[in-house]
Each structure stands twice: as C-alpha cells, then as structure tokens.
Amino acid sequence: MSTRKHTALPKAQILVEALPWLTRHHGKTVVVKFGGNAMINEELKAAFAQDIVFLRHAGLKPVVVHGGGPQISAQLDRQGLVSEFKAGLRVTTPEAMDVVRMVLAGQVQRELVGLLNRHGPLAVGLTGEDAHTITATKHQPRIEGELVDIGRVGQITEIDTGAIEALLANGRIPVVSSIARSADDDHVYNVNADTAAAALAAALNAETLMVLTDVEGLYEDWPRSDEVISRLTATELEKLLPDLASGMVPKMEGCLHAVRNGVTTARVIDGRVQHSILLEIFTDEGIGTMVVPDPEELT
Ligand SMILES: Nc1ncnc2c1ncn2[C@@H]1O[C@H](COP(=O)(O)OP(=O)(O)O)[C@@H](O)[C@H]1O
Numbered sequence: 001m002s003t004r005k006h007t008a009l010p011k012a013q014i015l016v017e018a019l020p021w022l023t024r025h026h027g028k029t030v031v032v033k034f035g036g037n038a039m040i041n042e043e044l045k046a047a048f049a050q051d052i053v054f055l056r057h058a059g060l061k062p063v064v065v066h067g068g069g070p071q072i073s074a075q076l077d078r079q080g081l082v083s084e085f086k087a088g089l090r091v092t093t094p095e096a097m098d099v100v101r102m103v104l105a106g107q108v109q110r111e112l113v114g115l116l117n118r119h120g121p122l123a124v125g126l127t128g129e130d131a132h133t134i135t136a137t138k139h140q141p142r143i144e145g146e147l148v149d150i151g152r153v154g155q156i157t158e159i160d161t162g163a164i165e166a167l168l169a170n171g172r173i174p175v176v177s178s179i180a181r182s183a184d185d186d187h188v189y190n191v192n193a194d195t196a197a198a199a200l201a202a203a204l205n206a207e208t209l210m211v212l213t214d215v216e217g218l219y220e221d222w223p224r225s226d227e228v229i230s231r232l233t234a235t236e237l238e239k240l241l242p243d244l245a246s247g248m249v250p251k252m253e254g255c256l257h258a259v260r261n262g263v264t265t266a267r268v269i270d271g272r273v274q275h276s277i278l279l280e281i282f283t284d285e286g287i288g289t290m291v292v293p294d295p296e297e298l299t
C-alpha cells in the first residue's frame, strides 16, 4: 500500500503543476498547424492526436490545420507529374490541384480525423471551401522583381469563421485542410498550410498559434548554427524575415501576421518530440520559438 502511494505521488505533482496553465488557457482557442514533415511516423501522429484531445478535455478549444507537402509530392511523383516550388510555394497546375485536393482532404485530413476520433466523436474535417471558410484570389509572387505565374496558388482574401465557431461551440475539434475557394466559386486554390493556420488564428481571435515542424524552432543563423531563438517580438522577427530561407518563410510570416492581429503568442515547435504540444502549453519549459506582440501592441 505504502509503495503504491509513493509511486503515485509524482503523477499528482505533475497534475498540480499544470494547474496555473489550465486556469490561464481555459476556454481559449488554440490553432495548431501540423506539418507534413512532422508527420513522420505512426507514434508521433498518435501522440499528436492524444495531445489535441487532451487540450479539448482540459477546456481549451483546439483547431487543427494540417499540411501534407511531402505526401503531395509523393503522389505527384507516382502520377508522373512534376513537383516544383517557386518562392517557397508549389507551382500548382490544374492537374496538380486535383492531386493536392485529393491528398489533403481525402488522405491526410481523413487520417487525422480518424486518429482524433479514436478518443470519441470529436473531430470534424473540412477544407477552406466548406461554408466559405477560406476565400482566395490567385497569388502571383515576385521573384527578382518579376511577377511569376505559379498556377492555382491562392492568396487569402477573406475568412468566414462561422463553421469553425459552430463546431467549437458544439465541443468538436475542427480539422482544416488548406484549400481555398475563389469568390465566384469557379475554382479552388492551393494555400500554404502555415499561411492558412495563421490567417485562421487571427480571424478566430485565438490565444495561441502553434506551428509544429521538423526542427527545434527558428535557428538564429541557419544553416551555419542550430542555436534556437527562444523568444522574439514582432519587430525583431520582422527584421529577420528577409534573411530567412524557404520552409521557414511562410511559418514566420504567419507568426508575424498572427501576433500583429490579436493572437497573444505564436510558437514554432518541434513536432518530432512526442507530446511537444503539452510541454509547450502546460509547462514552464517552452521548447521552441515564441513570437510575442510588440510591447505597445499589448496596451
Ligand atoms: N532559420 C531557420 N531555422 C530553422 N529551420 C529553417 C530555417 N530556415 C530554413 N529552415 C528550414 O525550414 C524547414 C521547415 O519548413 P518545412 O520543410 O516547410 O516544414 P513543414 O512541412 O513542417 O511545414 C526546416 O526543416 C529547415 O530545413
């Protein structure tokens, strides 16, 4: 009996330590972006689902936005279609758009919904097309000053949070694929999942945007060093943006957009670490990079 008591004590301590965080985050919306590169094995995906369900049962309102870049590339390859990125975005022909939609909405989203729903009837999948959640126009980035055509890639113009808010009010966990519709409903657009997550976090007035990826956070002098920047303000981040490389650009631009539009913290964390979401939300030991608004934006 005494041994049993003794071994159970640390568990109780862990729960009690989480109490201030449980109080702080109760009722708050957290948008979590799960990237294709962090979905590397079954254990990690299952642990991700456990963390999200835990947040929901702890009284938070998690919204999942997922990527699937590597999965899309693999499918394009299988179908003999070329996979090319310009300005960090996939050049998306109409044929490639069919593949993007099939992989994101038909495979990756279904898998995440399935994993979450092992814990109860919680997750509901949707894409930005549903209930006009994400509307976009054609995005034409500039490369060396020239506008380039990268096909069906969307730039978000409007977010309608109605469907997501109704699901949250109903106790569900929305799982959103980063596909948008055009305002005239004539076609669909491929949107980078980091960008979609950040836009949703801002529109939902989320407390936190959490971006899971396959590195520890934002490295200070990548690829020369792997020193993680643990905390930076919006202005500090803005100064770093021009020097950032490919994959980090939409993540950090997204974090900046989020904290400049009402989100209290935007974090980039290592999705390869099991239960990284719980570590980040319920403990002192923030494990990745945290972006906060400038001090004057808080007043
Ligand atoms: N400053 C930086 N710090 C960390 N990673 C960086 C940085 N600049 C570029 N990267 C690259 O960005 C990648 C993450 O982006 P990406 O491959 O798009 O991931 P995801 O699929 O999770 O969205 C990292 O694996 C790394 O190679």
Ligand SMILES: CC(=O)N[C@@H](CCC(=O)OP(=O)(O)O)C(=O)O
Binding pocket: 034, 035, 036, 037, 066, 067, 068, 069, 070, 072, 088, 089, 090, 100, 153, 154, 178, 190, 191, 192, 193, 194
């Ligand atoms: C326009 C654009 O590049 N869209 C991305 C959408 C998926 C995504 O962003 O997935 P990750 O988060 O896993 O990178 C793509 O086609 O790969």
